[in-house]
Amino acid sequence: MRLTATHVGTWRAMFLVIHRELRLSFRRPEQLLQPLVFFLIVTTLFPLGLSLQLSLLRDMAPGVLWVAALLASLLSLDSLFKSDADDGTLEQLALSGQSLTVIVIAKTFAHWLVSGAALVLVSPVVATALGIPVEAFATMLLSLALGTMTLSWLGAIGAGLTVGLRRGNVLLSLIVLPLAIPLLIFGAGATDRAISGISAAGALYFLASLCVFTCTLAPFAATAALRIALD
Amino acid sequence: MWTWFYRLASPPYVYRVAATLAPWFLTAAALAIGYGVIGGLVFAPPDYQQGDAFRIIYVHAPSGWMSMFAYTTMSIAGAIGLIWRIKMGHAVAAATAPIGASFTLLALVTGSLWGRPMWGTYWAWDPRLTSELILLFLYVGVMSLRPAFEDPGRGDRAAALLSIVGVVNVPIIHYSVVWWNSLHQGATVAKLGKPSMPGSMLWPLLSMFLGFTCFYGAVLCLRLRGEVLNRERQANWVREAVKS
Numbered sequence: 001m002r003l004t005a006t007h008v009g010t011w012r013a014m015f016l017v018i019h020r021e022l023r024l025s026f027r028r029p030e031q032l033l034q035p036l037v038f039f040l041i042v043t044t045l046f047p048l049g050l051s052l053q054l055s056l057l058r059d060m061a062p063g064v065l066w067v068a069a070l071l072a073s074l075l076s077l078d079s080l081f082k083s084d085a086d087d088g089t090l091e092q093l094a095l096s097g098q099s100l101t102v103i104v105i106a107k108t109f110a111h112w113l114v115s116g117a118a119l120v121l122v123s124p125v126v127a128t129a130l131g132i133p134v135e136a137f138a139t140m141l142l143s144l145a146l147g148t149m150t151l152s153w154l155g156a157i158g159a160g161l162t163v164g165l166r167r168g169n170v171l172l173s174l175i176v177l178p179l180a181i182p183l184l185i186f187g188a189g190a191t192d193r194a195i196s197g198i199s200a201a202g203a204l205y206f207l208a209s210l211c212v213f214t215c216t217l218a219p220f221a222a223t224a225a226l227r228i229a230l231d
Numbered sequence: 232m233w234t235w236f237y238r239l240a241s242p243p244y245v246y247r248v249a250a251t252l253a254p255w256f257l258t259a260a261a262l263a264i265g266y267g268v269i270g271g272l273v274f275a276p277p278d279y280q281q282g283d284a285f286r287i288i289y290v291h292a293p294s295g296w297m298s299m300f301a302y303t304t305m306s307i308a309g310a311i312g313l314i315w316r317i318k319m320g321h322a323v324a325a326a327t328a329p330i331g332a333s334f335t336l337l338a339l340v341t342g343s344l345w346g347r348p349m350w351g352t353y354w355a356w357d358p359r360l361t362s363e364l365i366l367l368f369l370y371v372g373v374m375s376l377r378p379a380f381e382d383p384g385r386g387d388r389a390a391a392l393l394s395i396v397g398v399v400n401v402p403i404i405h406y407s408v409v410w411w412n413s414l415h416q417g418a419t420v421a422k423l424g425k426p427s428m429p430g431s432m433l434w435p436l437l438s439m440f441l442g443f444t445c446f447y448g449a450v451l452c453l454r455l456r457g458e459v460l461n462r463e464r465q466a467n468w469v470r471e472a473v474k475s
Contacts, residue, residue: 157396161389165379174375175393178368181361221396228388 013098014106021110031079032114036122039072043126054131061130062191065140066147066184068126069119073148074173076115077155080107081163081226090163094230101223108156108219116148132195139194139204146207147187153214153222154179160225182210240317243468246459249452256449263442270435278432287345289436293443294338298366299401301331301447305373306398309391321387322462324394325377326454330447332370339363350414358407359415362400369397383462 008016025032046064047057084090084107093103123144124137132140158176162168190203238244271289278285305327312320342360343353354360373394380386408417428436463469 161376161393164385168379171375171379175372178365178372179397181365221392225389225392228385228392231385
């Protein structure tokens with residue numbers, strides 16, 4: 001078989017990587033579902049462990065929801081570059097002639113689609129169980145979407161740094177969680193305000209700006225981290 | 232013009248310079264901290280609101296400053312190591328991390344000891360306190376990332392990158408009292424215009440800032456010597472230096 005080099009544009013390359021990632025994730029649906037089930041279980045633990053009073057539960061609901069969402073997203077972060085690094089795909093991608101940053105962006109975005117966006121879709125179920133009123137759903141969904149996306153960008157740095165390590169999972173959480181604290185504060189804050197019926201615009205703008213900030217700079221940091229691992 | 236910079240990349244040179252500098256830093260630190268302690272704890276008048284409890288500021292504020300200064304130093308040293316591939320940059324970063332983490336812990340502990348009589352609580356989830364706590368976690372992250380790699384060079388570069396990413400937190404700590412309504416008091420000394428403090432309180436405090444910085448310099452020099460010896464343990468010059 002003769003291999004011919006064809007020129008692939010940046011957008012096309014991005015699309016191809018996203019397509020590949022999505023196809024790989026749907027081939028292994030259990031990996032897709034596990035973080036979601038984890039999210040559901042953790043949020044069930046809180047009402048059972050604390051109290052079954054719905055009024056009390058409602059006060060804690062934003063925090064519980066957000067902490068569970070952060071932990072669930074962290075679970076799936078480990079696999080962001082790991083399997084590709086293990087079987088050498090990552091090296092091939094790095095040598096492909098495409099900018100590694102573009103590939104990192106595509107991979108991270110695809111990862112968000114199957115982890116973060118899926119979490120956002122499940123969150124109304126959890127929110128109902130925690131007694132969050134339907135009027136607050138729009139704010140909650142938007143804040144979770146922005147928050148999980150920012151976490152994916154931050155997580156890409158952490159995953160890139162720990163990709164060469166055999167037991168990098170705990171270290172990954174140790175690195176990413178401190179950086180994710182602002183997300184928790186403003187995300188839970190936005191949801192909390194929406195539950196009380198106050199405008200949550202300030203916190204949402206802040207989350208959106210964090211998302212823009214991380215998605216402009218984090219891919220470069222993650223690329224640098226991967227280059228260290230690939231060296 | 233750049234020769235001094237290049238010479239700093241040479242381990243034996245750094246090892247010697249650190250040995251020369253350490254006693255100077257140590258003397259300066261002893262003098263400045265000595266004056267600061269006596270001036271601050273004995274001669275400065277009690278605060279009109281806080282009484283004698285304010286005196287913890289003579290330890291608290293300089294440690295807070297050092298926590299950020301050491302972090303910035305660590306990031307810059309790491310960046311130098313990362314960009315120019317100067318191994319001594321990583322050595323400085325590695326030597327700095329535990330010192331900075333200790334200063335951060337000291338700032339948090341002294342702050343919460345002060346908070347008990349003044350705010351009525353050891354801890355409040357206030358922006359300044361939270362961001363300082365994040366700084367401590369960042370130090371811990373950097374310190375645990377470095378030894379996690381089997382290849383020390385890779386660990387150095389990973390830790391440097393993480394510390395550069397975390398440097399966004401430093402301006403957040405500094406401006407947290409301005410940007411958010413904070414329980415923590417605003418800037419007292421490090422601001423444009425006249426400090427909100429009389430001279431008898433201010434001079435000992437400034438002296439403590441200087442003293443803490445010199446103390447950091449001294450400890451850094453000593454730790455750096457150990458770090459260099461450990462990193463260059465295969466080199467001939469280390470064998471000779473240790474023998475003599």
